[in-house]
Amino acid sequence: EGIPEKDNGDYLSLAGIFAAKGDSEKTSKYLEKVDDDVQFVKTIKSIKAQLAFKSGDYQTALKFLKESGDDSFASKYNIALAAYNAKQEREALSIIQQIIAGVNGPDRADCCRLAGNAAFALKDWKTALGWYLQLSSVDANNSIVQYNLAVASYNLNDIQNSWKYYQRAKALDPSIQNNDIEAKYKRSIGEGDVVAVSDSSEIWYNSAVDLQNGGMDSAAEKLYLKILEKDPAQSLAWNNLGAIYGARGDIDGAEQAYFKAIEKKHDIPETYANLVNLYIELEEYSKARQWIIKGIGHNPDSQVLMELKNKIVEAERNTKKATR
Incomplete structure (x- = not known):
């Protein structure tokens, strides 16, 4: 703002800065100083969309993003995001399905998360499960992803997989709780205390192996240590800890874990x-x-x-x- 002589680029930059802060007064002030030229229309629309999004006016943000004519991946993703926040989940899902081909890394994870959330909001559990499974392959150690997989599976009446994902989620975040999943799992195995089942070393061990096979070594390690705190003689837990430490390059840890496993059995x-x-x-x-x-x-x-x-x-x- 301290530059004495400003050009259109400066005004657009300042407008963008204040739009990101949600300052509508200063955003409008600097946009009004930009020349009325077609070359600036796309940028102005994008800045107005940014301000609307920051203000929580997602419908207006969606309108400006579409009017900008920007066909870049980032713009299309932002249109999908605005549509989702404007409660237009089907449109958001449709856009992601169109733009995800060939997208990798963090951008792909963002697309899968948004599509999964949109399908979730629509209660389209099968579609949600598919997107969350894709997301899990690139963001395996996310408790919310595992929990959403559990809920989607639960609503598809797949209680065994629901329980598996639920245990993964709880291993990553012990504060997670879903009484419906626990009650349904309890009914599926017959009468008994589901808390006792979820606290048993056998269930912990099976969940830890599942986590380890899924590449979530840190979460598996926590469960193995929990098992060994309860039952230090669990040789298979020691053995699998050794494999985790070895893969991590902790040679001393791996050696000691294998020694313990052999000592116990x-x-x-x-x-x-x-x-x-x-x-x-x-x-x-x-x-x-x-x-x-x-x-x-x-x-x-x-x-x-x-x-x-x-x-x-x-x-x-x-x-x-x-x-x-």
């Missing part, structure tokens, strides 16, 4: 295999041999461990060749 070939593979990756072949011997001793019929024994020999041979 000696006859699980998978744990020995995971530990041996860890040592092979670290090129610590003496430790790999030590643990393969112990593993085969406790699991003499394990084909996996017998094959892994040969893998140690081959890996050590290749390492020696590479260092010559």
Whole structure:
């Protein structure tokens, strides 16, 4: 504002700044100073739409966005967003379906979220589920996304998947609560206390495995630790924690978790295999041999461990060749 001599570009920039702040008086003041020229129409309409959106007048925002004639992805997405906020969910959904092809990354996530929310508002549960599933693939650790999947599945009468997504959501945000989903799940498994079911180590473990398989290691880790706090002898939880720590590059954590798993239960070939593979990756072949011997001793019929024994020999041979 302190520039003594301003041109049309300056006035448009200032109008845009004040529109973003919701200051209609100053926005109008600077727009009035812009020359009446067709080349500025698109920008002026966009600024007026921005001001209307900021003011919560979504119908007016939608009108100006459409009048701007801007056919960029950002403009079309904003039209869909304005339509959604103006309670014109079908239009919002239709626009997203037209513009999403070839869109990736954060823009695709935004499109899926908006389309899912629009379908949700329309109670079109099947369509909502499809969009939220797409969103989950790029935003897996979002409790609201998982919760919306649970609600959509519930309304499609798919209580098993509803419960699965509900448990994922609660693992990410323990404050989430839906009595309808819990009651319906309770009825589906027969009479009993659903709280007791949701608090059981078995349910926690199954949910944690599901989270881990879905790439949500941090949420799975929290559940495994919760299981082990209740039952430190749960060897499979220790084993899966080891896999999470190993994938994260926490070698000490992985090693200690595998040790704990073996300490609690000696006859699980998978744990020995995971530990041996860890040592092979670290090129610590003496430790790999030590643990393969112990593993085969406790699991003499394990084909996996017998094959892994040969893998140690081959890996050590290749390492020696590479260092010559």
